[in-house]
Amino acid sequence: MNINFTSDLFLWLLLITLPEMVFSQSADFTIQDVKFESQGVTLAGSILTPKKTFAAVVIVHGSDPVKREMEFAKSLAKEGIAVLTYDKRGVGESGGVYVGPSVGTNNIDTTNINLLSHDASAAVNTVRTCLKNKKIPIGLVGFSQAGWIIPIAARKNPQIEFMVLFSCPTITTLEQLRFQFYTNGNNNFWENHTEAEAREHIKNDSDRYQFTATDPKISLNTLSIPGLWLFGEKDIQIPVKLCIEQLNTFKVQGKPFEYTLFSALGHNTSSGDISETVDISIEWIKLKALNIKKSKSYK
Template structure:
């Protein structure tokens, strides 16, 4: 909990210190439907563009068959962040095939994650053509996006920051080990310790045999700022193990930050608690100011 408190104090001090003009907010934004090509198929989405945007993000999906995240995008646009959100491959108006959804299928194999990263990369390139100002652009995503965003960020130097809600820093196989261990039990943490979870995640036999994707291999090559937001009661990813790995990156000088919320689970982005999204917005504002100063 101390991490969360110190992070929030840092954000408040930052807002006092930085010029007020950097944080102009406007409820006025336009919405424009767009289509773009990626790996031989057409993806459909919407661009939300505030009158005076200070930063831009492309939203990257979790593992479910998700259409464009319009309500979430509107919340960001009202704060001065331009957004491109699109229907996931094979969902809604987007072409292609949605892979999944069963646990252990090729939904999280390397080929599918790379394909989804190419979709995110194509979205960034498309979005840039619609923005008049060269404002900093980043990727923001949920859950499965923890494997997709680092791959996409390594492909495209236009990506200047990343925000990851409940996203793993462990391999795909390790995540499955933990998910099978918790077995959807919302009371899991009442009877287990972090040490139990970490030991099981590292050593439990795999139920599926496929090449694992390790986000650390891609994060190791990145120097852009990143913010991870975790719920301490998560039963999809072992948060303390993910934080342990982020601390190792921080010790190497990587500009990676994180905060966690003691009462939240895997769903840190779509919750009645506004704090995770509010913190993410303020963090993006701070990074946008820093990026423009370089």
């Protein structure tokens, strides 16, 4: 009787002391719901842990009010990549205030970009504590707006050892807005405009909004971790060829930055019906994780 009572009491105490963690199981991975603190608010997410983990990533959002990216996370977890995906600040179960055009506020000013970089860094610290093997490499995977957030987070947090960026800019926030206003949502933009015209507009157009620009090249210049950018040539949100030119400059300087250009794609390079880009990113992560582990073993 005492043994059963003690066991039941232990389980009851465990449940009431861990109310913020919920576990579920699939054939390939477990899912653990977690909450963590960042800059005075509580963020909510899920950690997907494969049976055999060779790398881990935190998913960094684009500009929309996005909840945790479970389907994308599952596609990574099935391939042996542990994932922490969380509801964006002010969205879903996460605290704080969402900032963005859909609610009439500027989500690419320096204050918000830096705040979101703190969130990504806190998520990295959280997933690290949940990994049994502390030597597993951790990286960031993000979309669009994450191109400004990820380099800042990686500069702040030395635990971040690689980065994968889908349709992410290497230009400043103000330059991106000039280009976006120029294309004006026209999917046929590149059929009627030249690269030279787009660059001239980005260089000389007057800014509709006045705020301090975030330049990802400042942070990228300080980083020596591997990075992979995946671009769609028909993108009308960011000027892809200009971004690639800037990456090539970094490569000449010896930065371990790579990119892949998909001629048939636009800004959306990671949706559920596009598998090639995700497959390439998974294989790239596997290779870089192996190289990182090898370099650690020699130290």
